[in-house]
Amino acid sequence: MLQETVTIIAYAFISLLVITIYGLTLNGLVMKIVARVHGRFGPPLWQPFIDIIKNNAKRTMIYHGTMFFLGPVFRIAGGIGTYLFIPAIHGSEVFANFSFSGDLLLVMYFFFFGQLGMALGAGESGHPYSAIAVSRGLAQMTAFEVPFALSVISLAIQYQTLSITGIVSAQQGGILHWTVFTNPLATVAALIALLGMNMHSPFDIVLAPQEIPIGPPTEFHSAYLGLLQTNRAIFNLAKLVLFMNLYFGGATNILILIIKTFSIYMLSVIVGVSFPRFRTEQSIRFFLGIPTILGILAVIFQKL
Amino acid sequence: MLKNQENQPQKLANAGLPEHEKYLFCDARPRIRHPFKGFWEKFLNWARANSIWMLAYGTGCGAIELRPLMTARYDVFRYGIAPRPTPRQSSVIIIGGYCSVKTLKRIIRSYEQMQNPKFVLALGSCTINGGMYWDSYNTINRIDAYIPVDIYIAGCMPRPEAIIAGFKKLKQLIKSGKAEGANLYAENFDWYKANQKKIIKDWNMPDYNW
Numbered sequence: 001m002l003q004e005t006v007t008i009i010a011y012a013f014i015s016l017l018v019i020t021i022y023g024l025t026l027n028g029l030v031m032k033i034v035a036r037v038h039g040r041f042g043p044p045l046w047q048p049f050i051d052i053i054k055n056n057a058k059r060t061m062i063y064h065g066t067m068f069f070l071g072p073v074f075r076i077a078g079g080i081g082t083y084l085f086i087p088a089i090h091g092s093e094v095f096a097n098f099s100f101s102g103d104l105l106l107v108m109y110f111f112f113f114g115q116l117g118m119a120l121g122a123g124e125s126g127h128p129y130s131a132i133a134v135s136r137g138l139a140q141m142t143a144f145e146v147p148f149a150l151s152v153i154s155l156a157i158q159y160q161t162l163s164i165t166g167i168v169s170a171q172q173g174g175i176l177h178w179t180v181f182t183n184p185l186a187t188v189a190a191l192i193a194l195l196g197m198n199m200h201s202p203f204d205i206v207l208a209p210q211e212i213p214i215g216p217p218t219e220f221h222s223a224y225l226g227l228l229q230t231n232r233a234i235f236n237l238a239k240l241v242l243f244m245n246l247y248f249g250g251a252t253n254i255l256i257l258i259i260k261t262f263s264i265y266m267l268s269v270i271v272g273v274s275f276p277r278f279r280t281e282q283s284i285r286f287f288l289g290i291p292t293i294l295g296i297l298a299v300i301f302q303k304l
Numbered sequence: 305m306l307k308n309q310e311n312q313p314q315k316l317a318n319a320g321l322p323e324h325e326k327y328l329f330c331d332a333r334p335r336i337r338h339p340f341k342g343f344w345e346k347f348l349n350w351a352r353a354n355s356i357w358m359l360a361y362g363t364g365c366g367a368i369e370l371r372p373l374m375t376a377r378y379d380v381f382r383y384g385i386a387p388r389p390t391p392r393q394s395s396v397i398i399i400g401g402y403c404s405v406k407t408l409k410r411i412i413r414s415y416e417q418m419q420n421p422k423f424v425l426a427l428g429s430c431t432i433n434g435g436m437y438w439d440s441y442n443t444i445n446r447i448d449a450y451i452p453v454d455i456y457i458a459g460c461m462p463r464p465e466a467i468i469a470g471f472k473k474l475k476q477l478i479k480s481g482k483a484e485g486a487n488l489y490a491e492n493f494d495w496y497k498a499n500q501k502k503i504i505k506d507w508n509m510p511d512y513n514w
Contacts (some may be wrong), residue, residue, distance in 0.1 A: 031381075039376040043384055050384060053351040054395075059337035059420040059486075062392070062514055213360075213389025221392035221419050 011094045012084060016234070018095075019083060019241075022258065023233030024048040030269050037273045052229050058222035064125050071121010072220060072227040078114020079235035082107055088241050089257055090168045090250040101163045104152065107242060111197075114235065115141060118216055125219035133215030136280050137206040143287035144196035144203075150295025151190035155246060157302040158183055164242070168250035178249040185298035187247045191267060192291040196283070197239055198265070200272030205280050240264050320507035329510040334490040337420050345481065352395065352421060353478040356471065359394040360387040361414055363407050366400030366427035366461055378464045385471060391417040396474070399447050401461065402430035402437045408444055409504050415451050416513040420486040423454045423478070425470055432456055449499045452485040 035042025089095035122130040251257035429435035434445035
């Protein structure tokens, strides 16, 4: 019993460590790619690691209240929670995490958990830009959740299960078994929702660096910011791994996981470097338009 | 060497604030934060030197030189330097040239909101001796008397190459552990405050902007 518990905890730590390092490297790589698009050299690949060390090495921290402390904690709890309930590699014991038969619903809940905690923390910091960005973020989140939820409902009807492991198993046995080929409408709706989730242009209305610098984390500094940056890597990867599992057949080893998550992320990056930022109402109307219709069609076609 | 601060009063008067607003602001003194010793501090200093976030606040005409720094021509991102829109998260404030009395107040507020360790880079001859504004009625001549400066970059205006050279010099200072401006500010806090209050007549902010 004790040995099993220790093994499970050790596996969770290994899984989390690998994904954090990969996530931070991916962030560095994307900074590099964006810089090359701009015609610059860009920061070194390991810049996110140095930034996190530097932020944690700051000697002073300011206190704004209890929720201000708890905001980053909730955020990273949301990130780790999301990741640890998604089976990252199909059939692997180390990367199976804490997947169980209803995990898809729990994961969709955890997506919101961190952002709601962060909204409370940013609210207590008292900065006006934080309040503006929180209202923008929650509005946009509600909007892109509609096509994503419809897409997940369509998948639940298609595979008759709410278990991510079950959905991945059903897609094994060849590239044409992937959801992207068996249910393209749901995939397109969810990938458009992913653009909103990843907060790259044109949907970066929350951080909006030149407009409301820089949104919810305006007052967060030192180790708070270090936590938020670590979460950014973990949560980002959790989303990508979930999308890989749901729509692109999952992964059977770490190399395939890296290739697939990188390719899915490139969608956001390519769209991000190509388009300028939407205004808030444009972004919300966009998600409630064509992506939602695609999601509804995906559900209808599955029920036919 | 850094002195011990035990003999100084621990609370600030915040005399510039109206009575009904005093409870809104923190009245603690800034304290010296002693660095770690040995290898660990060297490692942290290496990280600080390679991840310099500068406050994107143009205080004078020199701010115009910071735009080409960040764009494709000079690209300071490759040295780990990035602009940051909020003083809370930045570690370097750049005094871009002449500093009027009005701007000095904002510089002090921004500088004090930054977290220890923090560094100051002063551009142009105006920050050293007033430059062409040395006898102007509303600019100050030496920024060093109001906040502790780590690196001066001479010129009017210094070219982006000169600013990059200044950043490299700052990195050397940080790595060797000599860039302790925030501790210097805390140590000589009363002197800096007296100088600042001599210039800024309408002091309607707390004595230290936490």
